[in-house]
Amino acid sequence: MTKKIKFKGSEHYIATEELSIAVNAAIHLEKPLLIKGEPGTGKTMLAYEIANVLGKELITWHIKSTTTAQQGLYEYDAVSRLRDSQLGDRDVSQIAQYIKPGKIWEAFDRDESAVLLIDEIDKADIEFPNDLLLELDKMEFYVYELQKTIKAKHRPIVVITSNNEKDLPDPFLRRCLFHYIQFPEEAVMRKIADVHFPALEESLLTQALRIFYLIRDQKGLKKAPSTSELIDWIRLLLNERLLTKDLEKIDLLETLPPYMQALIKNEQDLELIAALKNGGARRW
Numbered sequence: 001m002t003k004k005i006k007f008k009g010s011e012h013y014i015a016t017e018e019l020s021i022a023v024n025a026a027i028h029l030e031k032p033l034l035i036k037g038e039p040g041t042g043k044t045m046l047a048y049e050i051a052n053v054l055g056k057e058l059i060t061w062h063i064k065s066t067t068t069a070q071q072g073l074y075e076y077d078a079v080s081r082l083r084d085s086q087l088g089d090r091d092v093s094q095i096a097q098y099i100k101p102g103k104i105w106e107a108f109d110r111d112e113s114a115v116l117l118i119d120e121i122d123k124a125d126i127e128f129p130n131d132l133l134l135e136l137d138k139m140e141f142y143v144y145e146l147q148k149t150i151k152a153k154h155r156p157i158v159v160i161t162s163n164n165e166k167d168l169p170d171p172f173l174r175r176c177l178f179h180y181i182q183f184p185e186e187a188v189m190r191k192i193a194d195v196h197f198p199a200l201e202e203s204l205l206t207q208a209l210r211i212f213y214l215i216r217d218q219k220g221l222k223k224a225p226s227t228s229e230l231i232d233w234i235r236l237l238l239n240e241r242l243l244t245k246d247l248e249k250i251d252l253l254e255t256l257p258p259y260m261q262a263l264i265k266n267e268q269d270l271e272l273i274a275a276l277k278n279g280g281a282r283r284w
Contacts, residue, residue, distance in 0.1 A: 215257075
């Protein structure tokens with residue numbers, strides 16, 4: 001049974017003990033797992049790895065500012081039905097042909113338990129989470145046009161991510177298990193880098209991490225570089241065949257890192273780091 005399987009991360013995804021405990025608790029208690037953390041900390045990839053490790057299908061629902069909860073259940077194309085009734089080309093009494101199942105319906109309809117990812121839920125309207133309370137709690141919903149209740153054949157493992165762009169309603173939070181992915185410390189980040197670059201010279205990685213955290217520690221950054229930026233930057237360093245000695249002299253006061261645009265993603269932060277060479281203050 002699903003709840004007896006333990007998730008401990010994978011060779012492609014480094015999961016802390018706390019994160020593994022949260023995932024397995026959500027599976028055991030059959031509750032949605034709400035994952036928060038700054039962008040680039042692996043929230044979305046977690047759902048992919050849970051599905052991969054447990055051998056389950058992944059169904060992804062990427063949320064936008066215009067997404068409604070109803071779209072996750074189903075959409076009824078009344079316009080097409082009206083057009084067909086006027087043209088007389090189809091039997092419009094068969095309403096089912098005008099109903100498109102949403103991602104939640106798809107997850108409910110699987111013959112085996114799937115992993116349902118509701119990605120970046122905080123992008124939607126503030127009422128969006130509350131509109132899904134009953135469906136995610138009862139694992140069923142009613143299709144009025146068909147006068148039919150859709151029940152989950154097997155309860156999916158629900159992973160919900162949030163970038164903390166807005167607060168989520170308390171009733172919704174009470175129904176979820178929660179875990180905040182802390183930004184990785186250097187020891188964990190080294191393991192993550194090893195996954196992506198298993199043949200990377202240790203001394204080069206040490207210097208790359210030193211510079212990476214040197215930049216992250218600067219006060220006033222609008223967007224500190226994340227794990228994904230680090231991986232991109234190391235890939236550039238390897239592509240250009242830079243050596244450990246090329247990075248050892250970088251201290252932000254005298255010398256700036258090469259390809260800094262891979263680490264910094266807005267002009268204010270570029271100016272802040274560049275200003276250090278002109279007498280700007282460091283944190284330490």
